[in-house]
Amino acid sequence: MNIHEYQAKELLKSYGIPVPPGEVVYSDRAAARVAEELGGSRWVVKAQIHAGGRGKGGGVKLANSVGKVTDLADQMIGSTLITAQTGETGKRVHRVLIERASRIDREFYLSMIVDRVSQKIVVIASAEGGVEIEQVASDRPDAIHTEYIDPGVGLLDFQCRKVATSIGLANRAASFTRLLKRIYRLFRDKDCLLLEINPFIVTEDGDLVALDCKMQFDDNALYRQSAVAELRDFDEEDPKEVDASGHGLNYVALDGNVGCIVNGAGLAMGTMDAIAHHGGRPANFLDVGGGASPEKIANAFRIVLTDPNVRAILVNIFAGINRCDWIAQGVVQAAKDLRIDVPVIVRLAGTNVEEGRRILTDSGLSVIQAADLDDAAAKAVTAVSEVAA
């Protein structure tokens, strides 16, 4: 789960990690009020969307007067921001963060992630802040310092000093150590997967400040992170994906035209691959999970069909703890409740497969039954080309 920059900064602040003074607003009038309250002569107006690349996309702008803050906030709020990470449709901006501009002396990159290779939390730091870390990693890997944290003892002072030295902050090692240990505590307490401060700056006054922040949390830990879970912004997510997760379905929209309804994440990916192998393009990833009831299958059909690009639907079920007869009942129910005007191809295998096939045959529906994965993918791709012809 991702959160907005302003939410991440409030979390940082609550752990004693300095951020620029600022406030999130939903209107240009509130923007002017906040700018006046903050004081000073320069402010930054930052569009709050989850995607990165906001600076280049025109979502982060500097203002030299309260009037300019008002104008920028007016322009941004309600507009659609297109960045390298939003895709071509862009993201609607509902709120902006107004901050007093910082006087930057030096910029750094600092992050923590759960690293799957070392299976530890790792600190990543670089003296080259404010730029894409992936770019730094590929151009000048030596400019990146990594420090692995032993979960048994946690982040140690000497490690913080090592990081400080590696990015040229040896003269501020004590305050940097305090800060990094607070970041680690936040990371642990809140079940973060990623906490990225880019840039992390030294101001002209010599203070360490987090100028931007991105946080990602472990979905699997949200059950014990209710305060974090409340920060979820459904407007930032695909409505079909939100709808699906409400029904215990795992749905990811793709740009093809073969709708997929599958059990298990691995088989769902494998089904997409089999379709691609036959020259087709999957419209979505959809995992119905274990113990799929007829209602769940019917909901899966409804969600897949809300995608106007779908020209055929492939149902591929290898039932272990699922039951093919329930799946078949779900298909029959979906056909009854929804107007399905695209071909439906069904491949059933595993638990209660004969009964499932019989239910489909007896239903009189024009469902195309497939013998195995290859047959199912081939039939789905053929069905799409026949619809198109």
Add this chain to the structure above:
Amino acid sequence: MSVFVDKESRVIIQGFTGQHATFHAEEAMSFGTKVVGGVTPGKGGATHLGLPVFDSVAAAVAETGATVSGIFVPPAIATDSLLEAVDAGIQIAVIIADGVPVQDMVRTKRYLAGRSTTIIGPNSPGIITPGACKVGIMPSHIYAPGRVGVVSRSGTLNYEAVSQMTGLGLGQSTCVGIGGDPVNGTDFKTVLQAFENDDDTDVVVMIGEIGGQQEVEAAAWASQYMTKPLVCFIAGVSAPRGRRMGHAGAVIAGDSDTATAKLDAIEGLGHAVVRNPAEIGDTVLRAVKEAGSGPGSAS
């Protein structure tokens, strides 16, 4: 022999009296698994499915001599149950739960240091040695005893691959589901090592997916140290970047994480790769024939 579990393995079930655990324990027993008891805190002394229930794993181990535990508890209490099994000296702990927080697994891996437990999972379908022992949730009827070792992340993709093999007369020595999480108890390489050392395995199939480099690292190890043929499939050729494909670990973070990049790397290391999941069985059959062992049947 087989790897990790065989017909002599003495198995307990944690969360024994729960609905899912009960269902899968009965299935495992009807498959011939030597289930010797179970654990449900607070229900010690009771009898369930004709077997003793214990309050703790330590008590169950002391009374039954169990060395394998199937952990069938919800994700929120799974880590505690797992660490209890490790502490009690369980040799093989199979954890099925999907939804264990990743930082719990980071700490669990540290807790394992200096201890002898092998953890299979989490987010795993379990482990099965056909004809001998099943600790998991897989449909046992699709498996057949034989000489192909299978290791996968996913459950259902494992079923798909196995049913293709069984359909071609290729039985399996052991099938291990290491799970779909980014930090898992046992990695691909460890399972390949076990298969390499197993006299009952002739050919190994590795079924991975997008995200991370575990499959490539395992394949690199195999090209140096493994004498048995390795066949690999990586799911997610058509998956987009940056999106989690169901499994917490199945996310393309960089260029080398894509299925195509991983398949190319593994092929470059000299192993057989499968690009269409419908052809896993056929590719394994070819590998078995080239290895000169004939279609795998029970030894």
